Amino acid sequence: MFPSDLEQPALHHLLLSAVAPRPICFASTIDVKGNVNLSPFSFFNVFSSNPPIMIFSPAKGRNGHKNTLDNVKEIGEVVINIVNYPIVEQMSLSSTAYPKGVNEFIKSGLTQIKSDLIRPPRVGESPVALECTVEKIIELGDDTGAGNLVIAKVVKIHVQEKYLNESGQLDTKALDLVARMGGNWYSRVTGDSLFEIPKPLRAIGMGIDALPIYIRESTLLSGNNLARLGALDNLPSASDIKGVKDNPQVQVLLSNSKLSSIDLTKKLFKLAKSWIERQNANEALCLLMLIHFEYKSN
Secondary structure, three states: OOHHHOOHHHHHHHHHHHOOOEOOEEEEEEOOOOOEEEEEEOOEEEEEEOOEEEEEOOOOEOOEOOHHHHHHHHOOEEEEEEOEHHHHHHHHHHOOOOOOOOOHHHHHOOOEEOOOOOOOOEEOOOOEEEEEEEEEEEEOOOOOOOOEEEEEEEEEEEEOHHHEOOOOOEOHHHHOEEEEOOOOOEEEEOHHHOOOOOOOOOOOOOOHHHOOHHHHOOOOOOHHHHHHHHOOOOOOOHHHHHHHHHOHHHHHHHOOOOOOHHHHHHHHHHHHHHHHHOOOHHHHHHHHHHHHHHHOOO
16 A cells, blocks of 8 residues: 555554554644644654754644744744643534634633743643743645645643652653544553653664574563563573572462473463563563473473
8 A cells, every 4th residue: 555545534544543642732822913822643752852853743634724824934932741641521612613713722721820031822721831942833735635844842830749659750650641543542641551661772672583483483472571681781690590490379389299291381381471571571570480490391
């Protein structure tokens, strides 16, 4: 399939459904007459921290460009308000194609707060609001669906303290952020949808290729499981491998005389898999290597 094979609406739907979830830029702007506009865009992300740069892209619709693009061209300033679940419905309502001059803060019932360094106001309910100056606008085309990259530099950050943890950092769980999917669908970043992956930044992950072949080719371990093991910096020592025998869960399995060698191997592999998924990759790798050296069936 080539992009040219699809009508523009179908291509738009395919791309937005496939490239998801996407963060939401809830942009508040103002025109030269002082009219305030508030509108969400999901063609958005952070692209640099030094300097702090955000980019969002108002796309050309069937009725032309949104007021946001006209406003940032006129004034060159924008507040990017971060959207979380408590305001997602109000954010959606603000996306209505109201006529120019209508204040979406009023229509959506959100609180309009004066910014410190720029003219557009910010959303009082937003967990994080970023006052920005527009550095550059890059127009990507003239037809319907064409984007306009608004490159914005952050000059002031507002963070609601209730979303900070004890270390003074943003608490991902408390933030309860939302993201845009395709069609009418959104994603809520909370609860079971959250998971952690330790990144091999300080130490260089040894890679999946460094794992013993019987681990790499196991049908009981997924690619994610193997990648978690490959993120470790090296294979365990012989003493660490032997030490895993002292784990109570391992002892229960080893003491079960009714298990055949094959069944024991499978259960030990499944135990190791559960440890990997509970972020205990070091001990899991010790167990997997113990299986091979002492309990693997021929």
